[in-house]
Amino acid sequence: MKMMLNLFVYTLVAFILGSCQSSSEKNTQExxxxxxxxxxxxxxxxxxxxxxxxxxxxxxxxxxxxxxxxxxxxxxxxxxxxxxxxxxxxxxxxxxxxxxxxxxxLTDEKSFVEQKAVTAAIEHMSKAESQRFIVLEVMHLPSEHVYNIEMMNRSNLDSSFIVTVEDFTDEILYIK
Missing domain, CATH: 2.40.50.320 (Copper binding periplasmic protein CusF)
Structure with a gap:
């Protein structure tokens, strides 16, 4: 009986000590x-x-x-x-x-070219410093030499829009 009580106490102490981790220890285990x-x-x-x-x-x-x-x-x-x-x-x-x-x-050539097109679209659409956009998708249409960039203004989450950017010059061709 005493042996069972000791085993219970040791188990209880081990459980309590095991659950007393610092937040930094828990963070490294997430x-x-x-x-x-x-x-x-x-x-x-x-x-x-x-x-x-x-x-x-x-x-x-x-x-x-x-x-x-x-x-x-x-x-x-x-x-x-x-x-x-x-x-x-x-x-x-x-x-x-x-x-x-x-x-x-991502620093590969494709990502760099996409970066230039996305930057051109964001700069073109930004009318104020506080305006924030989300880029949902970037699609390259090589036969048309354009990127279609689907964007959303954070202040109007009801609809997205497409900015079409010429893939050589990064010129904004149209917005729909």
């Missing part, structure tokens, strides 16, 4: 999830907006190009194509919020 690849459309207060999610960049966030070269937050620019990873889930606000674990900047 799963890392891949966010949705997209284009940076806003940089504000160590946050980057990619599609409908703001990723908070902290001193623990790894920022690299696709070749493994380390970058910093100050190297990021609007229009860059990136792949984000986050830790701790996404807060379901609008825009959604997550803590960036890693940001991979």
């Amino acid at each position: 799963a890392i999830d891949k966010g949705e690849e997209g284009f940076i459309t806003d940089l504000d207060d160590n946050r980057i907006l990619i599609k409908g999610t703001y990723y908070k960049v902290t001193n623990r966030t790894y920022i690299q190009d696709q070749h493994g070269k380390d970058l910093s937050y100050s190297d990021l620019v609007i229009g860059m194509k990136v792949k984000p990873w986050h830790r701790g889930g996404i807060k379901k606000t609008y825009p959604a919020k997550a803590e960036a674990e890693s940001i991979r900047v």
